[in-house]
Amino acid sequence: MTSQKKVTSTYPSDSTAVADIAAANDSASSEATTDNSPADNGVDLATVFDAYFRPDANTIVCGALDDEKVASLAQAGVELVINLQPDDELSFDEAAAVERAGMHYEHLPINGAADLKQLKILAFDNILRQYHGKKIAMHCGSGNRVGAAIALRAGWLRGRKMDTAMERGRSHGLTKLEQEVHNRLLVPR
Structure with missing residues (x-):
């Protein structure tokens, strides 16, 4: 189960902001799929x-x-x-x-x-x-x-x-x- 964050940018053409959002989503996805999670103490x-x-x-x-x-x-x-x-x-x-x-x-x-x-x-x-x-x-x-x-x-x-x-x-x-x-x-x- 992965978590998705909806992030809107006031600068849609800013490739740095897009890369940062993608990195944040990848990080959230990998955290959500690890088995060493708070849900498992x-x-x-x-x-x-x-x-x-x-x-x-x-x-x-x-x-x-x-x-x-x-x-x-x-x-x-x-x-x-x-x-x-x-x-x-x-x-x-x-x-x-x-x-x-x-x-x-x-x-x-x-x-x-x-x-x-x-x-x-x-x-x-x-x-x-x-x-x-x-x-x-x-x-x-x-x-x-x-x-x-x-x-x-x-x-x-x-x-x-x-x-x-x-x-x-x-x-x-x-x-x-x-x-x-x-x-x-x-x-x-």
Whole structure:
């Protein structure tokens, strides 16, 4: 998300003023896109996670968590962690770590393409609705299942067109499941 400043000059032909305005806009844009922002309490989440997507100011999509990553999310002001990994992929008691860090925890295991069913997406939608407007972190192993769930939610539950739903999924980490999600969106729900 970039901020745009509307600046009017009384000297439209002054190339120095135009260059200064362009430089100010570039500076504002780069500041708005850094992850070490006041919105994250100074935490640079992009350096904490290998897989990291930031589709908007209140949404973080990342890969698997550990104690250090949970602490970073809490420090960054995250209020809810949604875990889409099945239990057999977890290496520690994530629920306890998240709750100790003062955040809410929701676990909705999605074990690959076979679990990308409408009931799971409805449950996912319900969680997102409960915490609407809150700062959330959603994760699986790489962000791919999160992106798939977001795309299917956009298409099946929000009535978005195919291109819009797929782009929404990609912005949230959809990669390897892209063809599977595309095929599922072709089937009316």
